[in-house]
Each structure stands twice: as C-alpha cells, then as structure tokens.
Amino acid sequence: MQIALNARILQAPRTGIGHYLAELVNALGHQPGVELSLFHGWGWSANLPEAAMPGYSRISPVLRQIPGAYQARRWLEQRRFDQGRARTIDLYHEPSLWPLAFKGPTIVTLHDLTHVHYPLTQPAARLKEIERRLEQGVKQASLILTDSQFIADEAQAYFGLGPERFVVAPLGMAARFHPRSDESLQPVLQAHGVEPRGYFLCVGTLEPRKNLTLALRAHAELPEPVRQQFPLLVVGMAGWKAQQLNDELRKGLASGHVCLLGYLPDEQVAQLMAGARALIFPSIYEGFGLPVLEAMASGTPVILTRRSAMPEVAGAAGNYFEPEDLHDLCNVMTRLVDDQTHWQVCREAGLQQAKLFSWDRCATLTARAYRQALGG
Template sequence: MWPFEFDGPMLMTLHDLTHVHYPQTQPADRLAEIARCVEPALERARVILTDSQFVADELQRHYGVARERLKVAPLGYAQRFHPRPLADLGRVTAPLGVTPGAYLLCVGTLEPRKNLALALRAYALLPEAVRRRYPLLIAGMAGWRRDDFAAELQAALASGQVRLLGYLDDERLAELLAGARMLLFPSLYEGFGLPVLEAMASGVPVLLSPSSALPEVAGTAGTYVEAGDPEGWCRAILRLIEDQAEWQARRVAGLEQAQGFSWKRCAGITAAAYRQALEH
C-alpha cells in the first residue's frame, strides 16, 4: 500500500510487482491507480517494507530504490495451521464427500495469475483411477478474468472429480488444508505465497512453480515444476501419491522450513522499520 498524503515521515509496504511483470492479469483501473501512485510513493517513503527478499531485489532493479531504504519482513502463519490427526477431520471432509488424506487442494483467488488452469490440465492427465481416489478441491473466491479459464473449470467440475468450494473461513480452511494429500500452487508470480507456508506448517507437502518469491518460502522442502508444464505436474502429483517415502520426506522438510517464519518475527521487523522512519 502507498502512503496517504500528509507532511510527516512515511513508510510504505509493497507486496509485489505484479503490475510490472504480469499487467495482463490486473484490471485496467487497478493498473491506472498503481501507475499514478507507486513511483511518487516510493520516492517519498523513508522506508519500504516487502514480504520477501525477492521483491526487495526487484525494487532495486526496476525502480532503483536504495538497499538501505528496504526492509524485508517475511510473513508468518497462524497457530491454527498445524498437523492434525486425520481421524479428527472427518466432520470437515464428510460433507464434501472426500476422505482425509485422500484429496488434492488448490488455494487462491480464481484469477489468471494463480494459474489454476495449469492445475486443472495436470489433474486431467492423471489416470482415471487416481482421480477417483483423489478428488481435487479448489478453495478461493472468484477473482478478475475468471472467464479466461471458465470452460476448463466447468468441464472439470462436470466430471465430479473436481469440486469448487468458494471462500472458506479461516478455521475451516486450516482444517481442510491439514487433511490434504498435497497443496497444488502453480502461481505465475507471488510476492510471498502465504498458502505455501500454511501448508508446510500443517504438515502438507507442496507442489509449486519455481517462480518469483516461492522458492524463498518453500526452500528445499517444495517440489518444483515449471508453471507451463502440465505433464511435469502430473508426474510430480503421481510421485507424491505413490511414493510414501518421498511424501513423508517432503512433509518433514516442510515442517522444518515453516519454523523459520513467524508473525512475531514479522512484527519485530515491521516495528523496527517504523522506528527507522521516525528517526530520519
């Protein structure tokens, strides 16, 4: 967000540069507002917060922001995201017609940047028997330009093996995430990628694209496949279903990776950034 107009010291937070790299995934009115406000705000703000080192580096390259004005405050995850016994999750999954530990999950707003179409294509390539055993659940509110992949989504929903859940409240999402075999996160671009961290904290392996800030979040715990390779995604999904040792190794690595992130750390860095802005 950019600072309000006032005469005092200012700090701003910039979550990503989607408007630079993927302008086609943003509404025109949003792009116009960003174009009007971002560069003047970057010039005026004493300190600029980002969620990842990736975005901080991008700000230096694209806008020429001095490193000393940038503070990276990695996000954290809520305590509700933790491993849960599958036996405790039946009350959440039963109304959806799925079994804990036997479904795939996508989380994110239904918009082009999240690249849901890739997940649908990869899922459709799975053997029929696998799709019957492991339905694909999609959690997220409708976003801009959903019509771009509406036909693929409707075809997938018609199969009965893909379910669109819409927006879920925080606790229900945490429970559903903990029961997933894996999280599919094929996003084209992220300034952080909070669902990735929340999945790892829940003991759920993550299959994701190696783009933008995502490797910074998932580290070596993630299973990476390029965002334009549905066949590669299909193979990776099958491996995490069929190879229990690999699944367990990714689960353990994800839990360890998640320990490096916390809201307490994020808050401490943010508070220090505000103090820095006031002291100049």
C-alpha cells in the same frame, strides 16, 4: 511510538494482503513501545474489523462508471485522515499499494509488482491511480517493507532505489495452520465428500497468473482410479478473467473429480489444508506465496514452481515443477500419491521449513523498521 496503519483493506474479503495486515496488527500488539491507530477510510479505530464475505465492494459497480470516482474517494479519505488522529501520530504505515499524504515519516509495504506484470488485474481507473501515485509514494517513503528478497531486488531495479531503503520482513502463518488428527478433520472433510490425505488442494483467487488451468489439466491427465481416489478441491473466489478457466473447470466438474468450493471461512480452509495429500500452488508470480507456508505448517507437502519469491518460502521442502510443463506436474503429483516414503520426507521437511517463519518475527522486523525510520 504512535503508529497509524491504513486498515481500509480489512473491510474487504480477506485474501493475501488482508491476512497480512490482520496478523501483523495482532503481532505488533506484543511489541514494546508500539501503539497502533487503525484508519479505516472514514475514521479511526483501535480494533480490527470483522472480515467481509465475497460480494462486498469498496466502490460499487455504479460508482466505478463515474469519471473520477477513485480520485473523489481518495480525496475524501485524505480529508478524514488529516482531520483525525493523524495529527498525533509519529509514523504512518501504508500496507497496501500507495500511501496517503503525511508530513511525518512514512513506511510502505510493497507486496509485489503485480500491477506492472499483470496490469489488467486492476480496473482501469484504479490502475491509473496506482501508476500515478505508487512511484511517488515509494520514493517518498522513509523505508519500504517487502515480504521477500525477490520483491526487494525487483523493486530496487524498477524504481531505481538503493538497497538501504528496503527492509525484508517475511510473513508468518496464523495459529490455525498446524497438523491435525484425522478424527478432528472428519466433520469438515465428510461435508465435502473426501477423506484425510485423499485429495489435492488448490487455494487462491481464480485468475490467470495463479496458473490454475495447468493444475486442472494435470489432474485430468492422471489415471481414472487416481482421480477418483484423489479428487482436486479448489478454494478461492473468482478474480480477473476467471472465465478463462471455465472450459477446464467445466470438464473437471462434469467428471466428478474436481470440486469448486468458492470462498470459505478461514477455519475451514485451515482444516482442508491440514487434510490434503498435497497443496498444488502453480502460480507463476507471487511476492511471497502465503498458502505455501500455511500448507507446510499444516504438515502438507507443497507442489509449486521455482518462480518469483516462492523458493524463498518453500526452500528444499518444495516439490518443484516447470510452470508450462504439464507432464512434469503430473509426475510430481503421481510421486506424492505412489511414494509414501517421499511423501513423509516432504511433510517433515515442510514442518521444519515453516519454523523459520512467524508473525512475531515479521512484527519484530517491522517495529525495528519503525524505529529506524524515526531515527532510533
């Protein structure tokens, strides 16, 4: 099977969808009969590009102000797609938002419906294009891949499609997420002034739906000696309306018990994940929640809400709290500090839960969807 994958998103700093695509491409390389061609917006390649660092923008701020900039870029991409290797492929897989036009079978990965629930997370012009093109693309797709059953159910209701059009292919975790010895973690942890299992960790783009404000407030409610012994480290780049977090962040940073680390290289994130007392993932909407899986695979207990797809990922290994309940989150954090037996049980449960997920499994289900769409 000659498969075209739209890999343009890999030119941007890698967050959830970028990591999904990079890992999927690598895993599909081990699937028999699958040959990939990666379209990067202006041409084709057989190799993954290097990940960009923050500050990269696929459309410059100046171009965003030009009427029709998104449509013009889209038209140019479509032309490059049509003029290139698209003529020789059997199936086109669009892994992010809306697909380019293709006369053959098309598969779309729908990670979530964030643009429906949180439309202001997108620039206005981009949102308009999503709303104009996504529904048409989804309805024309031979099959729609989703990361979770929750999103499959939500998309069926929203688009009015039957369950036979959907294939759930849960995500996996990269090999860098695994338990590590305290000794191996020391260089990175010392650079950030923390000890193994001596800090809480938040990972994710800084934006309102991630609910980071609640984590900051809960940490601030802990007794002073606990905050001093277990500071809160925040990893992620600024997203939509990150300024809403300013007051809470300013208070935490001023206290010396919160450290904002920004966007870090993948290996550093993996080491911080393996060394944390717990991952706090207070998000109120996720199509999967990849950091939850990565933390469990690293031997780190997870604190999260029972919202959207996240219970599918954490299962019984999760330490759940109500997303609006400050004291509930405080209690969960306190128990993971005070009760070593409970902490160890959560660690072991998470390691077992993580074994249910892998990129090989995701690639196998994806390749099976390719064959199904091609009539195999």
